[in-house]
Amino acid sequence: MKITRSTTLAALAALGLTLGTAACSSGTAAENDTAAAGTGGETVKMCVLVSDATSSEALGFKDYYTQYIQQNFDVEFVYSEELADADAEKRAMESFIANNCRAIISFASADRPAQIEMAESAGIYYSVATGTLTDEQYEMFKDYQYYVGAIGPSLDVELQAGYDMAKHFVDEGDTRFAIYGAGIPYYIDMHIYRTAGMLAALAEDPSTTYGGAKEFGDILGVIMRDGTIKVDQFASDVYELTGYQEVWDFDDSAWQANLAAVVSSKPDVILAAGTGFAVFGAAVSGTDIAIGDIDAYTDENAKAMEAGSLSYLAGKFTSSTGPIFAATLSAVQGHPIRGEGDTALALEQGYWVATSIDQFNEFLAADTIESPVYDQAALEPFIGTDVSYDDFAAFVSKYSFDELAG
Amino acid sequence: MRRVTGALAIPVTVFVVLTALCSINGASLFGTDDSLLLLTRGVATTMLTAMALAINLNSGRFDFSLGAMATLSSVIGATVAIQTGSGIVVMGGITVAVGVALGAFSGLVYVLLGISPMVCSLGITLLYEGVSFAITGGANVSFLLDGGLTSFSKSPAAMAAVIAVGLLVVVLLFDQSRFGYDYRALITGQGPAVAAGIREKRNAVAAYAISGGLMGAVGLILASQMGYIEAGKLNFGSIGIMFTAFLPMFVGGFIGRYSNDKLGYLLGALCTTLLGLAFAALHLTSTVQSITNALLLVGFLLFLSNEDKLARLWRRVARRDRHTTGHLPPASPDVPAQPIVRTGATAS
Numbered sequence: 001m002k003i004t005r006s007t008t009l010a011a012l013a014a015l016g017l018t019l020g021t022a023a024c025s026s027g028t029a030a031e032n033d034t035a036a037a038g039t040g041g042e043t044v045k046m047c048v049l050v051s052d053a054t055s056s057e058a059l060g061f062k063d064y065y066t067q068y069i070q071q072n073f074d075v076e077f078v079y080s081e082e083l084a085d086a087d088a089e090k091r092a093m094e095s096f097i098a099n100n101c102r103a104i105i106s107f108a109s110a111d112r113p114a115q116i117e118m119a120e121s122a123g124i125y126y127s128v129a130t131g132t133l134t135d136e137q138y139e140m141f142k143d144y145q146y147y148v149g150a151i152g153p154s155l156d157v158e159l160q161a162g163y164d165m166a167k168h169f170v171d172e173g174d175t176r177f178a179i180y181g182a183g184i185p186y187y188i189d190m191h192i193y194r195t196a197g198m199l200a201a202l203a204e205d206p207s208t209t210y211g212g213a214k215e216f217g218d219i220l221g222v223i224m225r226d227g228t229i230k231v232d233q234f235a236s237d238v239y240e241l242t243g244y245q246e247v248w249d250f251d252d253s254a255w256q257a258n259l260a261a262v263v264s265s266k267p268d269v270i271l272a273a274g275t276g277f278a279v280f281g282a283a284v285s286g287t288d289i290a291i292g293d294i295d296a297y298t299d300e301n302a303k304a305m306e307a308g309s310l311s312y313l314a315g316k317f318t319s320s321t322g323p324i325f326a327a328t329l330s331a332v333q334g335h336p337i338r339g340e341g342d343t344a345l346a347l348e349q350g351y352w353v354a355t356s357i358d359q360f361n362e363f364l365a366a367d368t369i370e371s372p373v374y375d376q377a378a379l380e381p382f383i384g385t386d387v388s389y390d391d392f393a394a395f396v397s398k399y400s401f402d403e404l405a406g
Numbered sequence: 407m408r409r410v411t412g413a414l415a416i417p418v419t420v421f422v423v424l425t426a427l428c429s430i431n432g433a434s435l436f437g438t439d440d441s442l443l444l445l446t447r448g449v450a451t452t453m454l455t456a457m458a459l460a461i462n463l464n465s466g467r468f469d470f471s472l473g474a475m476a477t478l479s480s481v482i483g484a485t486v487a488i489q490t491g492s493g494i495v496v497m498g499g500i501t502v503a504v505g506v507a508l509g510a511f512s513g514l515v516y517v518l519l520g521i522s523p524m525v526c527s528l529g530i531t532l533l534y535e536g537v538s539f540a541i542t543g544g545a546n547v548s549f550l551l552d553g554g555l556t557s558f559s560k561s562p563a564a565m566a567a568v569i570a571v572g573l574l575v576v577v578l579l580f581d582q583s584r585f586g587y588d589y590r591a592l593i594t595g596q597g598p599a600v601a602a603g604i605r606e607k608r609n610a611v612a613a614y615a616i617s618g619g620l621m622g623a624v625g626l627i628l629a630s631q632m633g634y635i636e637a638g639k640l641n642f643g644s645i646g647i648m649f650t651a652f653l654p655m656f657v658g659g660f661i662g663r664y665s666n667d668k669l670g671y672l673l674g675a676l677c678t679t680l681l682g683l684a685f686a687a688l689h690l691t692s693t694v695q696s697i698t699n700a701l702l703l704v705g706f707l708l709f710l711s712n713e714d715k716l717a718r719l720w721r722r723v724a725r726r727d728r729h730t731t732g733h734l735p736p737a738s739p740d741v742p743a744q745p746i747v748r749t750g751a752t753a754s
Contacts (some may be wrong), residue, residue: 017436019718053544053638054544054546054636054637054638055544055546056545056546056548057543059543060545081640082638082639082643083642084643185691185692185693209538226691227691227693228691228692228693229690230689231689232689244689246692248696249646250628250636250697251451251628251633251646251647251650252650252682253444253448253451253452253650253678253679253682254681254682254683254685254686254695255442255682255692256447256448256631256682257448257682257683257685257686258685258686260438260443260444260686261437261438261686261687262438262442263440264438264440265438267607277550278546278548278550278634279632281550281633281634282550282556282631285550285551285553285556285633300550303551303734304550304551307424307551309551318469335519360686405682
């Protein structure tokens with residue numbers, strides 16, 4: 001057969017279409033023949049905004065929704081691409097609205113107020129997973145009809161997680177610290193609060209200050225003002241802040257130089273506000289530098305802890321996003337769970353903390369995609385029923401390992 | 407002497423200025439244990455990317471798919487190495503070979519479709535990003551704890567070897583081979599070159615393939631250095647890799663007027679890497695770094711676009727000085743003193 005230009009074009013088009021379909025279908029029900037095997041009602045299309053599409057934590061959350069939840073409830077998940085900024089979030093929201101999503105669950109936090117406003121205008125239920133709004137934002141949006149609410153670590157919990165992690169290493173006798181601030185330059189609240197918590201723990205020493213501040217609120221103010229951590233703002237007779245790194249561009253030579261400078265400064269510990277092992281893992285292997293991280297219970301982090309690179313993990317468990325799903329689906333089905341005065345949910349979840357591989361493996365085994373702690377039986381009582389806010393709040397508040405799986 | 411001065415003026419100035427800035431601030435440009443590694447690794451990745459970018463840009467073909475080539479080739483190389491338990495040699499061989507194949511495919515699509523190279527490369531970028539995503543399911547390809555695969559980018563000797571081999575291969579291909587002669591003939595006069603029997607489509611595909619091979623090497627270094635590959639980038643998320651090479655490519659193109667353009671890219675990459683080391687030594691925030699880089703790029707492009715005017719202005723000032731000091735004006739019309747052939751990698 002003579003290969004003409006038309007034949008080539010047709011073959012390329014077919015190849016592109018096939019690969020494009022394969023790439024885009026990963027988060028839909030299309031790959032799941034047994035989807036919508038739940039109560040037999042209408043399949044609800046839920047769209048998910050993600051700012052991180054590749055980390056093991058993000059993939060764990062996604063697997064729970066697309067593999068477990070989708071198989072056990074009448075729901076279809078459509079995921080956004082990785083959203084780098086507020087503008088990308090807005091475009092994804094517009095796409096979801098145009099595609100008849102009945103609800104949106106957001107893991108993206110560059111501009112949550114804009115997301116909530118867009119969802120409210122479009123009459124689409126909207127909820128925040130693995131995070132919460134600030135008090136000011138909650139006051140602004142709590143009465144919105146379509147704002148379901150938020151379930152996740154509050155900013156106070158984030159502060160405490162950072163504080164507890166730094167305190168753990170201080171109690172172990174470490175004095176030389178480096179900090180990985182992750183999304184601080186993008187003003188990601190949870191990373192800022194965690195980092196402020198770390199510095200507040202170090203500032204409990206009388207000689208230690210950051211930017212002249214000793215109290216958490218003042219330290220937070222300095223970070224918010226600068227949009228970064230400045231090593232030369234740290235003063236202490238006891239501790240040393242040997243280096244600081246944050247996210248901007250992994251392929252950038254300056255970023256690489258800064259990463260190497262942090263490792264070369266030979267801290268005892270790198271305190272990471274998130275994804276610490278993923279960023280520093282290769283760089284610290286073969287050194288005595290430990291990593292303390294706030295991330296998730298994943299196989300990758302288990303290997304890191306086994307290898308000794310990771311020595312402290314405050315982690316989310318994979319099915320921790322179950323309750324916000326239940327509340328969102330219930331709202332779509334006409335049974336919203338609302339607080340006193342018909343207000344949106346604002347419920348806290350915390351972290352499971354592991355400091356040894358045995359503890360880590362115990363946590364990891366307790367919550368799997370096949371057998372999550374928030375399984376169908378646990379969630380079903382709160383979906384499609386007129387459950388009270390207090391009952392649901394009590395359910396969510398029991399999130400510790402001992403309460404859920406111990 | 408003029409050529410040596412012209413070639414070294416920018417790198418030496420950059421080095422002196424940055425060293426002085428660091429000294430003033432009590433820092434050292436090479437203050438860490440890994441300084442040599444950082445220097446060689448930065449120069450290797452930046453030089454290879456700048457050359458890959460310039461190869462097609464010199465021919466008027468803008469290629470957005472370089473980052474996607476680096477990502478996809480390293481995804482395939484790393485996946486094979488992890489699944490077969492083989493080492494960095496296998497990963498490197500596969501990554502570079504796949505890079506060549508991806509580049510050749512990109513070139514074939516361009517010459518077969520005959521559409522604008524910019525549009526074509528945007529489509530190829532989406533295709534390669536989609537394939538990377540499909541292979542990994544959107545997850546990172548991670549080998550953080552595999553010392554064998556991550557050791558390559560931790561060796562200054564390996565990085566120096568990459569620089570030497572990369573430079574040698576490109577010089578041999580573009581300066582010492584029939585392909586290179588044809589390539590330059592097509593750049594300087596496409597019509598006469600084709601009329602003379604040069605097969606421009608074959609040359610274009612080969613240029614794309616070489617560019618892809620260079621990006622395969624870049625992908626290998628980046629993957630080995632981080633211990634993972636972000637394969638979930640869609641919708642042009644991979645383009646950033648290419649943009650890191652713009653400043654060194656323009657600087658290299660300028661330096662190349664006084665020597666060889668390949669040596670220019672090496673020195674341009676050296677300047678950029680030194681700048682990165684200085685940013686880290688001075689603890690500049692990411693915001694300040696981004697603004698500084700942008701200002702340097704815009705400033706250099708402004709210079710390149712207006713250098714004729716600047717040269718005329720300089721000669722006018724010099725003539726006025728000579729008049730005032732009693733010298734006679736030149737007897738001949740002004741002629742640019744530099745017998746320069748510009749490469750395509752300039753602002754023009």
